[in-house]
Amino acid sequence: MISTQRIARVAGYGMTQAADAYVYRPTCVEEINKIFDEARTAGRKVTLRGAGRSYGDGNIGSETLLIDITRMNRILSWDASTGIIDCQSGVTIENLWRFCLEDGYWPPVVTGTMYPTLGGALGMNVHGKNNYCQGTMGEHVIDMDVLFPNGELKTLTKDDDLFYAVISSAGLLGVITRVKLQMHHVASGNVDVWAEAAQNWDEQFALFEKYEHNSDYMVSWVDCFAKGAKAGRGQFHGAWYKDREDLASRVAEKQDLPALILGFFPKSLVWKVLKLVCNRPGMRFLNAAKQFASSTIGNNKMHDQSLVAFSFLLDYVPDWRKAYEPGGFIQYQTFIPKEHAKAVFAEQVRLQQEYKLESFLGVLKRHRPDKFLFSHAVDGYSMALDFKVTAKNRVRLWELAHKMNDLTLKHSGRFYFAKDSTLRPEDAAEYLGEGLPKFRKLKSKLDPEGLLVSDLGRRLKLS
Amino acid sequence: MKYQTAIVVGASSGMGRELVRQLAASGTKVAAIARREERLQELVNEFPGLVTPIVHDVTDHDAIPELFQTITRDLRGLDLFIYNSGAMPIVEVKEFTWEKDKQMLDVNISGAVAWCNQAADRFLHTNHGYLVGIGSVAGDRGRHKQPVYNASKAFFHTYLEALRNRGVCVSTIKPGPVDTEMTAPLNMKGMMSAEQAATIILSKADKNGEHYLKLAHRIAFYIIKRVPSPIFRKLKI
Ligand SMILES: Cc1cc2nc3c(=O)[nH]c(=O)nc-3n(C[C@H](O)[C@H](O)[C@H](O)COP(=O)(O)OP(=O)(O)OC[C@H]3O[C@@H](n4cnc5c(N)ncnc54)[C@H](O)[C@@H]3O)c2cc1C
Ligand SMILES: NC(=O)c1ccc[n+]([C@@H]2O[C@H](COP(=O)([O-])OP(=O)(O)OC[C@H]3O[C@@H](n4cnc5c(N)ncnc54)[C@H](OP(=O)(O)O)[C@@H]3O)[C@@H](O)[C@H]2O)c1
Numbered sequence: 001m002i003s004t005q006r007i008a009r010v011a012g013y014g015m016t017q018a019a020d021a022y023v024y025r026p027t028c029v030e031e032i033n034k035i036f037d038e039a040r041t042a043g044r045k046v047t048l049r050g051a052g053r054s055y056g057d058g059n060i061g062s063e064t065l066l067i068d069i070t071r072m073n074r075i076l077s078w079d080a081s082t083g084i085i086d087c088q089s090g091v092t093i094e095n096l097w098r099f100c101l102e103d104g105y106w107p108p109v110v111t112g113t114m115y116p117t118l119g120g121a122l123g124m125n126v127h128g129k130n131n132y133c134q135g136t137m138g139e140h141v142i143d144m145d146v147l148f149p150n151g152e153l154k155t156l157t158k159d160d161d162l163f164y165a166v167i168s169s170a171g172l173l174g175v176i177t178r179v180k181l182q183m184h185h186v187a188s189g190n191v192d193v194w195a196e197a198a199q200n201w202d203e204q205f206a207l208f209e210k211y212e213h214n215s216d217y218m219v220s221w222v223d224c225f226a227k228g229a230k231a232g233r234g235q236f237h238g239a240w241y242k243d244r245e246d247l248a249s250r251v252a253e254k255q256d257l258p259a260l261i262l263g264f265f266p267k268s269l270v271w272k273v274l275k276l277v278c279n280r281p282g283m284r285f286l287n288a289a290k291q292f293a294s295s296t297i298g299n300n301k302m303h304d305q306s307l308v309a310f311s312f313l314l315d316y317v318p319d320w321r322k323a324y325e326p327g328g329f330i331q332y333q334t335f336i337p338k339e340h341a342k343a344v345f346a347e348q349v350r351l352q353q354e355y356k357l358e359s360f361l362g363v364l365k366r367h368r369p370d371k372f373l374f375s376h377a378v379d380g381y382s383m384a385l386d387f388k389v390t391a392k393n394r395v396r397l398w399e400l401a402h403k404m405n406d407l408t409l410k411h412s413g414r415f416y417f418a419k420d421s422t423l424r425p426e427d428a429a430e431y432l433g434e435g436l437p438k439f440r441k442l443k444s445k446l447d448p449e450g451l452l453v454s455d456l457g458r459r460l461k462l463s
Numbered sequence: 464m465k466y467q468t469a470i471v472v473g474a475s476s477g478m479g480r481e482l483v484r485q486l487a488a489s490g491t492k493v494a495a496i497a498r499r500e501e502r503l504q505e506l507v508n509e510f511p512g513l514v515t516p517i518v519h520d521v522t523d524h525d526a527i528p529e530l531f532q533t534i535t536r537d538l539r540g541l542d543l544f545i546y547n548s549g550a551m552p553i554v555e556v557k558e559f560t561w562e563k564d565k566q567m568l569d570v571n572i573s574g575a576v577a578w579c580n581q582a583a584d585r586f587l588h589t590n591h592g593y594l595v596g597i598g599s600v601a602g603d604r605g606r607h608k609q610p611v612y613n614a615s616k617a618f619f620h621t622y623l624e625a626l627r628n629r630g631v632c633v634s635t636i637k638p639g640p641v642d643t644e645m646t647a648p649l650n651m652k653g654m655m656s657a658e659q660a661a662t663i664i665l666s667k668a669d670k671n672g673e674h675y676l677k678l679a680h681r682i683a684f685y686i687i688k689r690v691p692s693p694i695f696r697k698l699k700i
Contacts, residue, residue, distance in 0.1 A: 001529050004581075009589040020540055020589045044536055062539040 002042055002065070010066060014055040015321065015328030016389050016421060019455055021047060021066035029147055029177050032067060036149055036451060039065045045453040046149070048171035050120020051092060053113060055331040056421040057455035058124065058170050064453060067175065069119045075099060076178070083183040084142060089119030089176045096183070097308070098252045104245075105183035106307055108140040114312045119176045124418035125168040125372050128311075129217040129239070132366040134184075136377065138167035139370065145178040149451040153177070165442055168372035170417045172452050172462060173442060186307070188242035189249035191216070193305045197295040201232030201342050208366050208381070211238045217310070222362030222383065223287040224349050232346060234362070235294035239310055255308040257316050267317060274323035278388060283360040324388050332359070332401060333376075333384040333419040335367055340411040341381040348383065348404045355400045357393060359385035373435050376416035384419065398422055417456055428460040436462070464490035465669075466542040466593075470534060471495055472521060472578050473548030475502035477643030478597065481661035482545055487513040494534045496521075497548070521548050521574030522566075531581040543668060544582035545595040546575050551612045551645050564611040571615035576622060583631045593669045594633045596623045600675065602637065603684050606700060620673070627671060635673040636664050639680045 002022050011018035022044075026032045039046045047061030049068045060066070072090035079085075080103035085096065094114035096107045109128040116126065118137075125138045134140075143157045146166050154174075156163040166173050194211075198204040204220055211218055217239040226233045248254065261267050277286055314320060321329070336344045345364070352358045363384040367377040376382075387397055401422035408415065415423060415431050429436055443450070443463045450463060457463060469486050473479040475497035483495045487510035495503050496517045503516035515537065519530060535541045550570040552563040579594060586592040601609060602616025623635045640646055642654040660676055667674040675681040690698070 001532055004528075004532075004584050004588065007585055007588045009591045018591070020535075020585070020591065042532075042536070063536045 002038070002044075010049065010052065010060050011328075012056045012058070012060060012421075013053050013321065014330050014389075014421065015324065016330055017057040017060060017455060019057075019060040019062040019064075021061055021064050023066045023068055025068045025071045027071050029145075029153060032147055032175055032177065033151060035065055035067055036151070039451060040449070046451050047454050048119070048123065048175055048452065050090070050117035050123065051115045053111075053116045053120065054124060054418040056417070056419065057459060058417050058420075059120065059454065061454050061458075069117060069175075072119075072177065073117075078103075080105070083185055084180060085183055086178065086180045087118065089122075089144075089179055090117045091179075092117050093121065096181075097255070100183050101186075101189055101250045101252060101255065101307075102247070104185055104187065104250060106186045108134055108182065108184040109137045110311045112312065112314050114308070114315055118179045118181070119171075122167045122176055122179065123169070123171040124416070125370075125375070126418065127365070127367065127377060129219040129365060131377060132212055132218065132368050133216070135368060136168075136370055136372065138164075138372055140182050140184075141167070142180040142182055144176055144180065146174040147177050148174040149447040149449065152446075162442070164371055165373040165439065168374040168376075169439060170374065170456060171454060172439075172457050173446055174452070186241050186250075187244060188246035189251070189255055190246065190304050190306055191239045191241055191310050193303050193310055194238045194240075195294065195298050195301050195303070196236045196238075197233075197291070197299045198236055199233050199295070200229060201346050204232050204234060204236065204364060205342050205381075207236040207238075208364070211236075212366055216240050218366050220364040221290070222345075222349070222364055223291050224352055224358040224360075224362045224385070225284045225287050226291070227353060231349060232342075233291055234364075235290070235298070237310075239305075249306070255306045257308060257312075261316070268319070270317045271319045271322045274317070274320060275325075278323040278360070280356070280358070283358070287360075327389040327391060327394075329386055329388050330397070330401070330421045331384060331386055331419045332404070332422065333382050333416050334404065334408040334413050335376055335378045335382040335416065336380050336408065336411055336413040337378050338380040340413075344407055344411050344413065345381070345383045347407055348385075351400060351403055351407075352385075355396060357387060357397055357400055359387055361386045373439055374417065374432060375435075376414050378412075378414055380413075382416075420456070423460060425459075425461040428462065439463070466491045468535075468538040468540045469493045469543035469545065470531075470538070470541060470582075471545045471547060472574075473497055473546070473597075474506065475499040477645060478638070478641060478657045478660050478664065479545075479547040480506065481657045482547065482664060483514060484509065485658075485661050485665055486543075491543070492538055494538055521578065522569040524573055524577040527577045528581060531578070531585075535585070541582070541585065541592055543593050543595065544579075544586075545597070545664075545668070546578050546582075547597040548574055549597065549599075549645070551609065553648055554609055554612070556608060567611045567615050571612070572618050575619055579622070579626065583626045583629070583633075586631050587629065592632070594623075594626065594631055595664065595668050596620075596633065596635050597664070598623070598635050598637045598673075600637050600639045600680060600684055603688050604695060624673075632669065632671045634667050634670055636667065636676070637673060637680070637684070638664075638676050641676075 006022040045064045047064040047066045049059040069090040072088035074088045076086040083105045125136045215238040220236040222234040474495035494515045506514045599616040627633045640654045641660045
């Protein structure tokens, strides 16, 4: 029998999907092997979990032995002359920048939050606001150790086909236990950030086109409540690394986000204020107010911002997701080839308005394709959306998502398992195309007992 | 569907069987536990794929922890746990037969504790799941006809109250007379049907507290519980 003390309820970050699982926090490869054995004896499956920052059900598995890798958080070696870092896979993006920035290095790819682990980030093969020029996290890995359920520990490099399958396959092929990563050199801990308002979809895409060949980061916010001629309005940000050496700005404490917002309001309480406006009228107002500010006082401005403040805006507000309680929220992101992106996103927003289920936040990014097995990226754009889920809207919200999914598939778009809650098996099969049979073949070889599962894998019938 | 997964202990007849039928009809995956296999099979035939039959005698207390883990594994979770098994053999006035008493102690008390402990332990760790215990109005007083049955249900009520006080969401159901195999030998009139009882039980399954199936029972037992012992003795009820 498994100790009943291990059972716990674990949820995806959006809090809409949860599972009861037996949680283990190993510290080394041997312990992981033992957990696989214990699973076999108990006739159970195993699920991998990093920091739990994937929104849907990729990091949970009902009734499985859940391996939480966050205690595997040791940095094994660091070479400040080359920027190469070797670490256990539970090391987080935060651990990386805190450790390396003073020596002039920043993670090559960062997500909108600093808390993901390297194992989790590679499981989903995360992208940042620099995806169009730097690719995904996986592209910066020099080598990594992967423990397969059959007990085999392999070191994989870019010369191995398996490298491109393990990275991106959502923890369903093997456990990444060690990662050697090439960090990105930066002279300063700050970036130059350009803010420019877009009044409609045309202006949004024109801004991305204008800066895509000469910027280090690009991102834009979209007001999903705006209609007609104003549809697609929002605010574009481009950012550039600085060339001038600036050691002072690279000290970790200099980067820390302030505990008070506007100098007086404790950021730990901000979610309570957000909760008050976390509804349709409140968010319509907030989006409009932001548009007003960014079209007037904030427009066409270049400012200096710390890398942390620019990169991890959402971490400014601890527990912000509590504003979405009790029902939680889903994050929804589709990736559309550039020739169709404007039309598809415009239609997705129009559909939201028709359903009166507008996303409270819309974020546009520019991407480039990559050769990973379950790649989400395309030569085009993505739009990430946040939908509040309530007992009342759930059925209609999924109906809306299915319509937006159909639209995506029709235009050769792609999805992202870190942010999916609504795909059906047939949608996933169409999106993954050749990738799915390839994955199944690898799975039957590397994990013939089918030990590694997740609720996402089960929902989408991936294996 | 309110509950994705459920366990009903004592699922082969009466209220238990109706609870399984109504849960499965709403799409819940149910593990149906009892000794009579053919009765469980009828439920499987009615709801293939939704009802899993588990042949088990609740007096086999030592088997319960492992069985509980196997069932929750195969169900892939647990949202609702109902302990409904109960024994009430016919006991004559002034009869003291240890075999009958032991059966009631084993099923209504030891079996109940052995099963509910598993569910409570899990629910406390996961902070998720509802526990329902089928007690009885009979547990509200010590009546002369059924000393052990009454006391066993009183035990169950107190035990369930304590689980509530540990933080588990527990619904204690106190049915009055319900038309089932248990009450068939009593030849009573005007009993509630097992189907109706099950519907009410499910409507109260997620409500922490003690519940009667009828307002009239709630009022009557509010009074009966407060009748002083010397008077209650004279009433001969
Ligand atoms: C506020 C916020 C902002 C975000 N912004 C971005 C963004 O800008 N870009 C982006 O791409 N994503 C973004 N994400 C998503 C997030 O980066 C990914 O979901 C990432 O995978 C989370 O990492 P994690 O450590 O929390 O992993 P988890 O979510 O716990 O797990 C992710 C996957 O990896 C698997 N896994 C975990 N550990 C291992 C291992 N050791 N070996 C193999 N597989 C493993 C899991 O099974 C799971 O399938 C954001 C999320 C949040 C909450
Ligand atoms: N009917 C009433 O008027 C009334 C009133 C108040 C409370 N109750 C309570 O309601 C519950 C259900 O009773 P009911 O009226 O529906 O009676 P029932 O039809 O006799 O059902 C009793 C159930 O308990 C199971 N059970 C008995 N002994 C068991 C054992 N050793 N192992 C496993 N399961 C066992 C039976 O299954 P197997 O025999 O197949 O094992 C059957 O499924 C009982 O707890 C009873 O005390 C009934």
